[in-house]
Amino acid sequence: MGVEALPRNGDIASVAACPHPLILGLQPAALIDHVARVDWSLLDQIPGDRGGSIPVAIQELQHILGEVKTHLLASPDDTSPVRTIAGDSVASAIRGLSANFGVSCGIIVAYGDDKEGRLFVSNMGSSGVNLSRLRTKKGPTGQCVCLVDALGNRTMLPCLSSAVKVQADELTKEDFRGSKWLVMRYGIFNIEVIQAAIQIMIRNFRSPLLQLLESRDIDLCFANEDEAMELLRGEQNTDPEAALEFLAKHCNWAVVTLGPNGCIAKHGKETVRVPAIGEAKATDATGAGDLFASGFLYGLVKGLSLEECCKVGTCSGGSVVRSLGGEVTPENRQWMYKQMQINGLPVHPQLMPQLAYK
Secondary structure (H helix, E strand, O other), X not given: OOOOOOOOHHHHHHHHOOOOOOEEEEEXXXXXXXXXXXXXXXXXXXXXXXXXXXXXXXHHHHHHHHHHOOOEOOOOOXXXXXXXXXXXXXXXXXXXXXXXXXXXXXXXXXXXXXXXXXXXXXXXXHOOOEOOOEEEEOOOOEEEXXXXXXXXXXXXXXXXXXXXXXXXXXXXXXXXXXXXXXXXXXXXXXXXXXXXXXXXXXXXXXXXXXHHHHOOOOOXXXXXXXXXXXXOOOOOOOOHHHHHHHHHOOOOEEEEEOHHXXXXXXXXXXXXXXXXXXXXXXXXXXXXXXXXXXXXXXXXXXXXXXXXXXXXXXXXXXXXXXXXOOOOOHHHHHHHHHHHHHOOOOOOXXXXXXXXXX
């Protein structure tokens, strides 16, 4: 498989108009992230475990957004103390593949007829993502407040209960025509859409995550350490290596990310462990796993080895944690390209003249 170069600046619209993107994301509901670095006193007011994901109603989300203004942490590296961007794992991975690696990507998603919906479309479109499969619906777009503490850990407060969504019966063969990879995030709220997409692309399944894996029609599975170990809950051995072996029995490629410790991955009989790349400078962990996935997928479509795919993933994931929000800044994109060069990884020639990172 090949990879298409992404023209920069004014040519970005021509790539977004490509009718059959190589990689397609499926995210039932558009989501807008409001990302802010805040002090501990605000986090202490939030019920639930710090560092987790706590669903909230729209009234509570709006209240927290109001409170954020009086609890902001100053950061000399960020021009804005609050970043508002298109969110969710799939959107972040697809945006990263398009904007950072020049891969032809599209996304299937529903967004509301509100300012958040328009912001989602603008953010994804400006990154070169094909938007021809978007659905606009009457109703609100999903939102999430991402509170980042002084150590770079984030607490997520999503509001999706009333957000407009793509329904399983709305998917058609035309949505998937010409695409080689489909990127989805497992969630019990969107299992029907996942199953419908797989039915269209492959065949029908009736069960949630484990049976999706056991079908062996999932080619590639990414999981962070906690997610992977949850699959083995109740087993005697639940360490990341055991979780990787479990996933590898059901997928062609299995990857478990280990945060600042890099990742482990398996394909066939080959297993690799790759440490994090570059100096540690974590401002905000939001999007680290999503951008790792975009880098790994870039390696796959370029025909790189398993170890090289992991290295590109760690470069990509490492670039997004260096600033606030789940989107790679131009400066950190140059840092990523530089780290790729240092590690002997391919950077598209069109990007080479931009390498000015010091």
